[in-house]
Amino acid sequence: MTTATPTAVVARWEWRTFGDAFGSVEEQLGGAEPEKTQTSDEVYLVSLASDASVKIRDELLDVKQLQHVNREGLEQWLPVLKASFPVDAAQLRTVLDALGVAIPLRRDHYTLDQLLTDVIGPSVDMRALQVHKHRRHYTVGGCMLELSEIRTFRGTTQTIAIESPDPELVSRTVDSLGLAGRPNVCLARGLKTLTGFEAVRYAVIDVGTNSVKFHIGERHPDGTWQTIVDRADITRLGEQLDEAGRLQRDAVDRTAQAIGEMVEEARRDGAAAVAAVGTAGLRIAPNSSELVELVREHCGVTVEVISGEEEARLAYLAATTSLPITVRSLVVFDTGGGSSQFSFGDGRKVSERFSVDVGAVRFTEQFGLDGVVDEARLAEARAAIDADLSRIGKRPKPNAVIGMGGAVTNLAAVKHKLSPYDPDVVHGTVLDRAELDRQIELYRTSTAAERREIRGLQPKRAEVILAGACVVRTILDKLVIDSLTVSDRGLRHGLLVERFGE
Numbered sequence: 001m002t003t004a005t006p007t008a009v010v011a012r013w014e015w016r017t018f019g020d021a022f023g024s025v026e027e028q029l030g031g032a033e034p035e036k037t038q039t040s041d042e043v044y045l046v047s048l049a050s051d052a053s054v055k056i057r058d059e060l061l062d063v064k065q066l067q068h069v070n071r072e073g074l075e076q077w078l079p080v081l082k083a084s085f086p087v088d089a090a091q092l093r094t095v096l097d098a099l100g101v102a103i104p105l106r107r108d109h110y111t112l113d114q115l116l117t118d119v120i121g122p123s124v125d126m127r128a129l130q131v132h133k134h135r136r137h138y139t140v141g142g143c144m145l146e147l148s149e150i151r152t153f154r155g156t157t158q159t160i161a162i163e164s165p166d167p168e169l170v171s172r173t174v175d176s177l178g179l180a181g182r183p184n185v186c187l188a189r190g191l192k193t194l195t196g197f198e199a200v201r202y203a204v205i206d207v208g209t210n211s212v213k214f215h216i217g218e219r220h221p222d223g224t225w226q227t228i229v230d231r232a233d234i235t236r237l238g239e240q241l242d243e244a245g246r247l248q249r250d251a252v253d254r255t256a257q258a259i260g261e262m263v264e265e266a267r268r269d270g271a272a273a274v275a276a277v278g279t280a281g282l283r284i285a286p287n288s289s290e291l292v293e294l295v296r297e298h299c300g301v302t303v304e305v306i307s308g309e310e311e312a313r314l315a316y317l318a319a320t321t322s323l324p325i326t327v328r329s330l331v332v333f334d335t336g337g338g339s340s341q342f343s344f345g346d347g348r349k350v351s352e353r354f355s356v357d358v359g360a361v362r363f364t365e366q367f368g369l370d371g372v373v374d375e376a377r378l379a380e381a382r383a384a385i386d387a388d389l390s391r392i393g394k395r396p397k398p399n400a401v402i403g404m405g406g407a408v409t410n411l412a413a414v415k416h417k418l419s420p421y422d423p424d425v426v427h428g429t430v431l432d433r434a435e436l437d438r439q440i441e442l443y444r445t446s447t448a449a450e451r452r453e454i455r456g457l458q459p460k461r462a463e464v465i466l467a468g469a470c471v472v473r474t475i476l477d478k479l480v481i482d483s484l485t486v487s488d489r490g491l492r493h494g495l496l497v498e499r500f501g502e
Contacts, residue, residue: 009078009079010165011067011076011077011078011165012076012077012163012164012165013070013074013075013076013077013163013164013165013166013167013170014074014075014076014077014161014162014163014170014186015073015074015075015161015162015163015170015171015174015179015184016159016160016161016162016184016185016186016187016190017159017160017179017182017183017184017185018157018158018159018185018190018193018194019157019158019159019160019182020157020158021158022147022158022160022179024177024178025145025147025160025177025178025179026147028177028178029138029140032138034136034137034138034147035137035138035139036135036136036137037134037135037136037137038133038134038135038137039132039133039134039135040057040058040132040133040135041130041131041132041133042055042056042057042130042131042132042133043055043056043057043116043128043129043130043131044056044128044129044131044187044188044191045095045099045120045126045127045128045129046099046126046127046129046188046191046192046197047099047100047101047125047126048125048126048197048198048199048220048221049099049100049101049125050098050099050100050101050188051066051186051188051189051192051270052064052065052066052098052099052100052188053065053077053186053187053188054095054098054099054188055131056112059084059085059112060082060083060084061081061082061083061084061085061087061091061095062079062081062082063079063080063081063082063094063095063098064077064078064079064080065077065078065080065098066186069267069268070167071264072167072171073184073264073267073268074167074170074171074184075184075186076167077186080094080098081094081095081098085110085111085112085115086109086110086111086112086114087109087110087115088108088109088110089105089107089108089109089110092105092110092115092119093105096119099126101123101125101126103119103123105119106118116128127195127197129152129153129191129195129197130152130153131150131151131152131191132150132151132152133148133149133150133151134148134149135147135148136148140162140173140176140177141169141172141173141176142164142166142169142173143162143163143164143169143170143173144161144162144163144164145160145161145162145173146160146161146162146163147159147160148160148161150190150191150194152191152194152195153195154194154195154196155194157190157194159187159190160179161187162174162177180300181300183272183273184267185272189270189272193272196221197221198221199218199219199220199221199226200218200219200272200500201216201217201218201219201228201266201269201270201271201272202216202217202219202271202272202273202274202275202496202499202500203215203216203217203229203262203263203266203269203271203273203274203275204217204274204275204276204277204492204493204495204496204499205259205262205263205274205275205276205277205301205303205492206276206277206279206490206491206492206495207237207255207259207276207277207278207279207281207282207291207303208237208279208280208281208336208337208338208406209237209238209241209279209280209281209336209337209338209339209359209361210234210235210236210237210238210336210337210338210359210360210361210406210461210464211232211233211234211235211336211337211406212232212233212235212237212255212258212259212262213231213232213406213490213491213492214229214230214231214232214233214262214265214266214492215227215229215230215492215493215496216228216229216230216265216266216269216271217493217496217500219500219501223501225496225497227423228269229265229269230423230492232406232458233258233262234458234460234461235251235254235255235258236251236254236337236361237251237252237255237281237282237291237337238251238280238281238284238285238337238338238359238361238362239251239361240365241281241284241285241338241361241362242361242362242365242366243365245286246285246286246287247281247285247287247288247290247291252290252291252294253294255291256291256294256295256298259276259295259299259301259303260295260298260299263299263300263301264299273499273500274301275304275495275496275499275500276295276301276302276303276304277303277304277305277306277311277491277495278291278292278303278304278305278306279305279306279308279311279336279338279339279491280308280311280336280337280338280339280355280357280359281337281338282303282305283305283307283308283339284338284357288305291303292305307355308339308341308354308355308356309353309354309355311334311339311341311355311491312332312334312341312342312343312353312354312355313343313350313353313494314491314494314495314498315332315333315334315341315343315404315490315491315494316332316343316345316350316353316494317494317497317498318404318487318489318490318491318492318493318494318497319332319402319404319487319489320332320345320347321489321493321494321497322427322487322489322493323402323427323428323485323487328346328347328399329346329396329397329398329399329400330344330345330346330347330398330399330400330401330402331343331344331345331392331398331400331401331402331479332345332401332402332403332404332487333401333402333403333404333405333475334403334404334405334490334491335358335359335360335403335405335407335408335468335471335472335475336359336360336405336406336407337359337360337361337362337406337464338357338359338361338362339355339356339357339358339359340355340356340358340359340389340405340471340475341353341354341355342354342355342356342392344395344398354391356388356389356391356392357388358385358388358389358471359471360407360464360465360467360468360471361464361467363381363384363385363467363470363471364463364464364466364467366381366384367380367381367384367467369381369463369464369466369467369470370448370462370463370464370466371446371447371448371463372444372445372446372447373444373466375444378440378444378466378470381467381470382470382473382474385467385470385471385474386474386477386478389471389474389475389478390478392475392478392479393478395479397479397480397481398479398481400481400485401475401476401479401481401483401484401485402484402485402486402487403431403472403475403484403485403486403487404486404487404488404489404490405468405490406458406461406468407461407464407465407468407469407471407472408431408468408472408484408486408487409426409486409488410456410457410458410461410465410468411431411435411436411439411465411468411469411472411486412425412426412429412431412486413426413456413457413458414439414454414455414456414457415429415431415435415439415456416429416456417455417456418455418456419455419456421456421458423488424488426486426488427486427487427488427489428485428486428487429485429486430483430484430485430486431472431483431484431486432482432483433473433476433482433483436469436472436473436476437473439469440466440469440470440473442454443465443466443469444466448462448463449462451463451465472484
């Protein structure tokens with residue numbers, strides 16, 4: 001056995017994407033002859049637990065591991081092994097470590113056939129993929145550019161890779177070729193997608209009036225989802241929107257910054273795609289395009305402003321796919337900073353959905369509910385909320401109500417005195433009128449600083465929680481029902497299933 005050990009191992013930054021064709025790149029190459037053309041038959045070892053590059057070409061086992069992902073989403077890869085067969089157990093453990101799989105080894109050395117038959121074949125977490133490649137190499141912008149046709153048992157696709165030890169050269173070359181809007185997908189991940197053997201990560205961002213919610217979900221080959229990241233950053237995009245009639249510049253800037261950081265995190269965590277939607281604040285504001293353009297310019301993601309009806313439909317989808325539905329007449333509501341969405345359904349079928357401009361931020365600002373308030377002022381606010389929710393009144397009493405949104409989940413967290421927040425405890429919590437009345441009185445008699453000390457309440461929600469609780473309590477009154485079930489899932493989860501589910 002011989003092992004090829006390079007005198008200087010150099011980590012290289014790589015950007016790669018997949019597609020049916022790259023005509024614009026071909027045009028910019030101007031028909032230039034490739035510096036090198038190669039055709040090969042290779043075996044890639046892929047794993048559900050890792051995107052490491054492990055391939056066998058010309059009887060050589062070649063392993064590269066991901067070292068870093070920078071702010072632009074470029075990936076730095078380092079060769080860690082190149083060995084001929086038979087490989088010894090120590091080398092094979094390096095391979096398995098890179099693939100994120102722990103398997104006991106019963107031999108001191110493995111031939112290629114023994115590796116495929118004894119190690120890869122019995123594993124449900126790994127697969128050996130036969131890959132035929134036709135590659136053309138060019139030098140563009142000081143980088144190596146590789147155009148490849150890749151064929152597997154599931155079909156053929158094209159991929160383009162741009163590599164250099166210098167990440168700035170890679171970024172400039174990607175931009176100059178007009179490829180910046182495409183996702184950066186490493187070869188192992190692309191092969192798993194092509195062959196249907198993957199746990200693929202997707203990210204969704206819900207830009208609300210009061211908070212920006214961020215979710216990364218990992219879809220497994222059996223269709224199940226695993227949460228990787230799920231959080232909300234309160235940016236108060238709708239601050240003074242009701243008073244000024246437009247988004248304030250500071251609110252736009254801090255919201256765009258939060259979205260940009262989420263997109264960077266999604267890319268670092270290997271998300272194959274990012275979907276972002278905007279809700280009430282962006283629907284209402286005449287200058288919502290300022291945020292949309294700022295986000296697109298900074299991170300290449302477009303925030304799609306959706307209708308209230310679409311928001312309600314996605315919320316209903318999230319609720320009914322995550323909670324057991326045993327009743328026929330069902331109402332799902334999602335209350336946010338600027339609006340509340342309602343879906344009326346029969347089991348999993350929606351019969352009506354709409355949005356109303358009832359949100360915690362507007363009522364907080366209008367009635368000064370961000371601190372201690374007297375009973376008269378609170379009654380005035382609740383009367384205004386009741387009037388604005390008139391559309392949901394005078395309906396048959398539903399069998400059940402599901403509530404979601406930041407106000408609802410915070411009310412559940414305070415009920416359980418959760419610190420830190422536990423979505424599994426919140427999801428399915430029942431909030432009745434007595435608990436809502438208890439919390440309303442607690443917030444009514446507390447300053448914002450005192451509210452921040454309440455166990456379970458997200459500190460940045462201290463100013464708006466009283467208005468949010470009043471909205472939720474009023475919804476129960478209008479629907480003539482005594483309690484609701486809390487869904488920790490929301491628009492972002494419905495969007496994830498809608499856009500990226502199979």
